[in-house]
Structure formats: structure tokens, C-alpha cells
Amino acid sequence: MKIHPNCPTPMLILFLFFQLLAITISCQNIASYNSSQLISEGNGEYDFFYLVQQWQVSLCNLRPCQKPAIPTFSINGFRPSSHGISSCKIGTSFDSSKMLDLKNELDREWPSLEVEENEEMWKKEWESHGICSQPLLTQHSFFETALKLKQNFDLFTILANRGIFPFGEVYDLENISNAIRDATGHTPQVECQSYKNIPLLSNIFLCFQYNRNAIHIVDCPLIRRCNFQAILFPYSQFGPS
Template sequence: MKGSYWRLILILIFQLHLQAALCDTEFDNVCNSVPKPQPPARQYDFIYFVQQWQLSVCNLRSCLKPARQVFSIHGLWPASYSRKTQCNCGSEFVPKKISDLVDKLNVEWPSMIHEDNTLYWKNEWESHGICSEAVLPQRAYFDAALKLKQKYSLVNILAQKDIYASGNVYSKGSITDAIKTATGHSPQIQCNLYKEIPLLTQIFLCLDYNATKIIECPPSKRCQYEDLMIPYSLFNT
């Protein structure tokens, strides 16, 4: 009996050593047959940080809130160079996740056409933010937009090149050059026509996929006019 017992022990020890040896070879998949969970694939190449000139917005459509001479946040939009960015799933907007940011968001990211800013933020998150959720979860997404707004003050950037909301007309090229001088990269400029007057409405800055570094924006056709006005008041209707 003693001999059989020790033979069994030796066989078990041999099998354990054999299994360990296999795990150190190309047969490693034998020891790890259950696949490890993978992080969600990133579905975009870069991110637009979009700021809108409130007075242009409110000259072009009815606003429920007084427009100021400021750029406010419109959104942080994941985008792709060669395809339309589509995000069909993601977490729903949860207001309590950004409760500590609400005061700043009310100032820097207000809705001009809705009374409830929360509905605006919900729409931006569920339309755009969920695309970047693997990199920027909900709170990080809104916090990133606030930090970008503080870092890239377009009013100050344009003022450095004597571009103001003064009723004067400026070339689209001069606006682009002012931003490129300050950031090192070209933005995209959006304009809309109001009674034959091209108004600067939005400026798009482009950032890397995690919204930490500004990059060159791809060419765009958001504005077909060469001379633009930055309105300093609401026009008479």
C-alpha cells in the first residue's frame, strides 16, 4: 500500500509540472481558455470642442434667455475623419453625476432656446458624449468641456488680434489666423446668413481622442463667406 500511495503522489506531481510547462509554451491558451473582457473599442478619431456666439444664435432664432457678448459651449463632439460617427448604445444621462459642476455649467454651457439647461446637457450627452464614454465617462466629459472653455477663451484670443464684437466686418482668414496663432492649429469656422449679413455663429476647435491636446482641424465647408460680422447686440426684427 505504501508503494502505491507514493507512486500516486509522484504521478500527481508530474502532472502538475507538465501543466506548468505547457502554460509557459505556445499552449498557453490551454490554461487560459476563458477570454478576458476587452475595453470597448473607440469609435472616433478626434473630438470637436464647439463654442457658439450667443448673439448670433439669438439673432438667427428666438431665444428664451438674454444673449450676452460671449462664446458659450455648444458641445464636445467625437468625430471621425472618414466616416460618420455613430454611437448606438451607452449609459443614460444621470444628473447627479455632475451635481458639483452645475453652477459652472449654467454659466458656460447654457441652453439659449430652452429654459431647462439640464435637458440640453442630457441631449448633448446622449447624442454625442456616449461616443467617448470609454475614454470620458459622464462627469469627465462635462468637466473636460469646462476646462477647455477656460483654457481657450475665444474672446481673449480674438482680442489679441484686435477682433471684437463691434459691428465691424472681419475676414474669415483673420479669425482663423488669430486662433491658429494662439493655439498652433487651425479651427473650423461656421457662419450663417442673417438678412444678407454673414454672422460668425460657431467656432470648432479640434482635439485628440481624449480631449487633452489641440490638433489641426480637417478642412470644412461650414462657412462659404469670406467676410463675417460678430454682432454686439440683437438686430431689430
Template sequence: MKMKLNFSILIKLAILQYLSVLCIAEDFDFFYFVQQWPGSYCDTKHSCCYPRTGKPDADFGIHGLWPQNEDGSYPQNCNRDNALDEDQISDLTSSLQKDWPSLSCPSSTGFRFWSHEWEKHGTCAESEEIDQHGYFEAALKLKEKANLLQALNNAGIKPDDEFYDLDSIKEAIKDATGFTPGIECNIDASRNSQLYQVFMCVDISGSEFIECPELPKRRCASKVQFPKF
């Protein structure tokens, strides 16, 4: 009788834990999908280290997929016990190394970067549909769907160290994706305002771009440099 009672308690605890995960997953309004230009990252940090796999392609790299609230707040570190398991994303590793590279020093495989993004942001989106594998797979698909570099190239905006109108950059991305992006710039050692990060908003399923309920408040000059990489 005692064994049956204990088993019943365990089942109830498991159900409560499952429901708590669902509540966490719904406790935000949308995602920011953030991509960064590697040339600007290296200028921003004054130095950068290429991954152990070599210099990444001259393309936007994923920074993260971040749960966000319309009031500007955001959840973070929602489940510190759920560390990223490398085996769960082993089939995505080559794509992550290409599309989500780490440029921080010291040089790494990227796993430390991915672990940080999962633990800080991904655990707050965890649900029946979005587990560790689903979180990273969703980000990879969003990058392919946005295709930022192609969108800018089609508008004659290229990473050639030239300066471009900020409004033209936003318009090119909106024309390609259907939605207005948020743009973050950095200042390099020569005091140039550079195209650094692009924020796109995504629904809570992590699959569809939406118009941003709240754009990040980032300052940029009216003309920004698109640096070479």
C-alpha cells in the same frame, strides 16, 4: 454549484460589457470641440430664450464635444440606456450654466441641452477615463484653454457689429491656440454672414488640441459680422 455557475456567468457578462464600452470609446479618431457665439445664435434662430439663471455673459458658449472620424462620419447615440444623471455633474452645474448655457426656447436650466449632448455624443466617448462627469469637465477645461473671445479681442476683433476678414479671425485663433479652427457662419435677417460657431479639434483623450484631420465644410463670406450680444 448552480449559484456558483450563475455568478461566473454574471462576471463574464460584466467583463464583456466593460470591454464593449472601451471599444465604443476608441471607435473614433478625434473630437470636434464646438463653441458658438450667442449673438449669432439668436440671429440664426430669429429668436432665443435666456436661461432661467438670466442672460449669459457676452462670451462664446460650448455647444458640444463630438467624437468624429477622419472620413467625415461620426458615431452617435451609442448607449441609449445611459441617461445623464444630474447628481453626477452637480459640482459642475454653476460652471455649466455659465460656460455651456442653453439659448433654446422655452427657457430652461440647461439640463435638457446637456442631456442631449451627453446621450448623442458623450456616450460614444465613454471610457474608463471619460464618464459623465469627465466628459463635461473636459469640455469646460477646453473652453478655458481656448479662451476664444480673448484671442479675438487681442487681435482687435470684437463683438461690435462690425465686419472682419474671415482669414483674420482664423489667424487670431491659430496664433492664440496653435491650431487652425473651422468656422461656421449663419445668415441673419439682413442677409449678413455672421461668425457663428468655432470648431477646434481635440485628441481622443479629450484634453489636447490638435491640428484638424478634417475641417468641417461650412460656408462663410470673406468678411463676416461679429454681432453684439
């Protein structure tokens, strides 16, 4: 068959086809990446927020506390994260005067057990992690959002509804994770820390994305934060670490 000189050759057609395919795939990937981002402005781009809730009793078994531990979950952190990494250095300095209407609730739900002044810990949390969320969240809305999410996702009640209570019992790690997943529709991360070779339930991580001015719970990355199959859910302190 004679090929007309002005017609593209089969090899050229094949080459152009693959070029077009590569461009299409690239555009699809870019669109998918942009739509999945939680924060695309400020100091960096982040996939989600971690809301970290700590079991106070475990914390004070593991290290010295300046205040008595209460058998409850309290906020340990609210952190923009990209694949588990979050660190920002530039942003608005912490201003306690912007928090006056939240202070009572923050004292109750986000206390510092290791230092006397709660504001010292809030300042550190904002300047280490909170500023990463600017300009999406102001300082006030950053702390207010964390408080609302903790209220909406009451871990104590979620676990109690599945018969998991802090009575010093040992529970299967998977059962704890499944109880939270069944209640929220999404997979958490459950962390344990060892006290004299006894693994204690220490922190529970929930993950959230911020889309269209609303924040939604999502599956957390599959990061293992406990290397034990069963962990203790303590009710009270049983001595210094």
C-alpha cells in the same frame, strides 16, 4: 547561364520581394492608424473631439431664444468625431446627480438659450454624442473636460488680442482663423450663418486628440463652414430672424 534546380528563379525572387514589401507597408499603415486613433473602444473609433463654441448673440439673431443672449462664447457641443460624423445610440443614460459639483459652471459656460432648462440640453448632448466617448470618459469627466478646454482656450481673449472685437464690425474670415491658429498653434474651423443675407460669426470649432490620458489640441480637418470671405461679429441682437 544554367540555373540550379534548387535555386529560386529571378521571377520568383522578384515576386517574393514585392510580397515582403506589401506586408511591410501594410504593417506600417496599421501601426500609423492605431496610433492616430482618439477612441478605440466603446461604440466606435474616432479621430478627434470637436469643441464647438457658439457666439450667443448670433444664435439669438438666427432663431428664437428663451433667454437673453450675452456677448460671449459658450459651449455648443463637445463631440467625438470621425471625419465630421458622430452618432451613438448605446451607452449610459444621463444622470444629473453626477453633475452637481459642475452645475454652476455648466450653467454659465454651457447654457441652453433655446430651452428653459439647461439640463434638458445637457441630457441631449450626452445621449447623442457624449456616450460615444465611453469608456474613455465618464459622464462627469466628459463635461468637466469640455469646461476645462473652454477655459484654456478663451476665444474672446484670443480674438481681442488680435484686434477682433464684437462691435458689429466686419472681419475677414481668414483673419479670424489665423488669429486662432497663431494663438493655439493649430487650425480651427470658423462657421458663419446668414441673417437676412448678412453672414454672422456663429460657431468656432477646435479639435482635440486624447493620447496617453492627456488631451491635446490638433489641426481640424479642412472643412469649410462659411462661404463668405468677410463676416459680421455682432454685439447685440438686431431683431427676430
